Amino acid sequence: MMEWLGLVSASTYAKDIDFVFDLILWITMSWLLLAEAVFFYLILRFRKKAGVPGQYITGELKSEKRWITIPHFAVLLFDIAILFFAVKVWYNVKQNLPDAPDRQTVRVVAQQWAWTFVHAGPDGKLDTPDDIIKVNEMHVEVDKLYHFQLESKDVIHSFSVPVFRLKQDIIPGRVITGWFTPIKTGSFDIQCTEICGIGHALMPGRITIETPEQHAAWVAENSTLAVASATVR
Amino acid sequence: MSASPIATTRTAAGMPTGRLAVWWVIASEIVIFGGLLGSYIMFRLSHDAFAAQAAHTNTWIGAVNTLVLLTSSLFAVLGHKAADAGDGPKAARLLYLTAGGGLLFASIKFLYEWPHEIHEGFTISSGTFWSFYYTAAGIHAAHVIAGVVIMLIIAPRAKRNLDLHRVELIGLYWHFVDVVWIFLFPLLYIAK
């Protein structure tokens, strides 16, 4: 459904999340239509007619209860099916943390009201003088597995990249790590999705997913600046 | 309209309305204190520094206050017995003794224990342990004082053999206040 709405799928797990969404959509819409159809049918069929009294049905007889218990179990079965796929996706995105080297680790520091992204510089290591620090811009290379490390300087923020279908709240006092692998190049929205004060809507970010050549060029271009700004920092 | 409606006198659930109501109040208080103490326990288990601060509470004063509160509960029980037997004046005397115990508890805490701790630099903003300590013990003490006030309202009427059933009700509440302290004491004073 998301692709139909025009949303790009730019991470390896975006399509998995979309799949679970579509699965739930089909199941719930079928149930909804069935229930509403029965509901409206009964209203129309049993409208008050002269001389036709209501029926005396207690709902306590087994034959009557069956009309409730059978749908009951059907709902349970569908719930279990949905759970299976949902937990699978959850495990992959949130519990799993495949390894990634430093050069594919970005520190994301959220504050009122901006994002600071710390990328490893040409030396491929984080927390060295040649780190590339950008405000509101994140640059990554396509088809590489990245870790992100989320920190907040003040209140709770949330790191959200809709094209990845990724979201993770950022709690001050902790470092929260996650992963993604981008699969499409381009420039996309980063949102803060936890109300963080007056500027909550005023801290959009951009993530730029680059080909290996583009990314190498970007690193090179920004590294001299990085060294210079590091000595000034 | 000073007379109660007929509704108050019915007992379809098999329990007088006053007692049912007090149990309801106690249940809601259990959830409030439960939330507070549950949070305290969670913090304590995950932060060693937290436990280190607990070493600075005065276990002896805590023990004395526990004794004071338990003794006052004894008076409350005896008061209930007297009320059941129809002896209003005796019930009132015992209620006054219970209230006295509550006041002694509060005095020891507010006039000696807390000033001492604050003087030593342990204030409510000194860290998470002390935040919990003053908040939990403070809310408990507020309930002690509320209980004392209610007793001072019930006792004069009891002395004239009026509304003797209320002696049992405030006794119930008082036992609850006691039980909360029985949880607070080990958590704040003994576990070091």
Next chain:
Amino acid sequence: MATAPASHSDSHGHAHHAPGFVEKYFWSTDHKMIAMQYLFTGMAMGLVGGFFAYTFRMQIAFPGVDVPGFGVVSPNEYNHLITNHGAIMIFWVAMPVLIAAFGNYLIPLMIGCDDMVFPKLNRLSYQIFLLSALILIGSFYVPGGGFAGAWTMYPPLSAKPEYGLTPLGSTLFIVAVALEFVAFLMGGINFVTTAMNSRAPGMRMYDIPVVVWMIVVASILFMASVGPLIAGAIMLLFDQNLGTAFFNPDKGGDPVLWQHLFWFFGHPEVYVVLLPAVGIVAEIITVMSRKKLFAYRTVLYTTFGTGVLSFMVWAHHQFIAGIDPRMANIFTITTLLISIPIAEMMFVYIATLYGGSITLNTPMLWALSFIAEFLIGGVTGIFLGASGTDIYLHDTYFVLAHFHYTFFPIAIIGTFAGLSFWFPKMFGRMMNDTLGKIHFWGTILPFNCIFIPLFVLGAAGEHRRIFDYSLFPELARPELRHLDQFATVALLIMLSFQLVFFYNLVTSLLWGPKAEKNPWQSNTLEWTADSPPPHGNWPVLPTVYRGPYEYSTPGRDQDFWPQNVP
């Protein structure tokens, strides 16, 4: 069984005097008057909450517009409007109207006694409630402005003045909420004690009308869940004002602790408001279809089961909040499981319609629409309860559309259903049914036009609590902006149709045809009292002989059999 006691006035030790205007309308201990106080205060707060919705929807649809009746909406004002819209609708509209107004009005009447068990405590609970409402409104006008950190009040934003920029407003907000909790704890004492103890002779547990059961269970759920949040509110208040360290990470505190305390209450709370609404629907559909409630005992046990389960799902609000990801698996399972008893309740109501003789008047239209709309709310919850999809949908408009498809049926449809049904009893006059139907369609159709687009917008990535989407290229697309505008226009239409309701309300109160005792030919006890009932409700309190849903019983000339008729 004891015979019903003699006239109420005989049980007083003093002469029965007629109360003056002030005593009757502002100092009464009569449960019916207190119910009216809650009802009208709740409706007034509903106007405030509705006005806020109008204002912020205008801002979203037409960013920067000078909103008629308000002015230009600044970012902080926007956050303030959405914060208070949510808090008002839940705490100062849904709860007072559904629980306190209908509970106070119906419980003594439906169980056959003369008032609540503790009338003075009842009066005090309303006064504390009113105080909480006044403090909330007052918080809008203090220096720094009212609280603007969302109704969920997450710290550190809500705890540290330097972050939220509303120091006094934040404190007043939490004080108002805490007082509201105290008012409802006090109210609960009356609801539970009266329903359990003061039933008419002959009324066994299974003879109690469903709506009374629902309000009792709701009160118990409320009491059992609000405690930790009251503790949390005190902790937040101290963090705000005394420099304590409960939620402040700089001093060793944990912001996520607040979330647990909040949602441990927050989730049962939705059932606290759902149950009375569901109860109201049960009363109406049985009367209007002349049918026994299908499987009454199943309804009760399902309700108890839902109540218990509701305590085990809270962290589905926190899947991506920084909790241990393994915990999410437990909560996604419990959350999807709770869909089963709720679905069961809906199935039972639909089954009740089978074989009925259905009259489609205004109360019945509202009751039926509750089922139709709540089904949508229920199924869309699955997307959010499934942890895998919640990663994407959390904090988007999908969530908002889901909870409006549950809350709107609960608070708005439930209220209009109950009000149109019990209006004759409460005020002694009939409401105009044609105007009622116009109001109904003018509310329901626009309602769907508001919130279906929001599901689509949420799925497209539109996140919440944003006053202007122009900085987000993926969301600033014209197709999405048009959907937001469509929703806002639908809201304007829906709000206009509420004028029909107010016109109907006022003209019916003043000039409506006089109502008889039992215009709907219902079985329950309140319909045996005068319309409206006097102080004390009946000169002679009734005795009960059977359950409340003996409609169309074979072998009788009438298709109903009132509970008090042998």
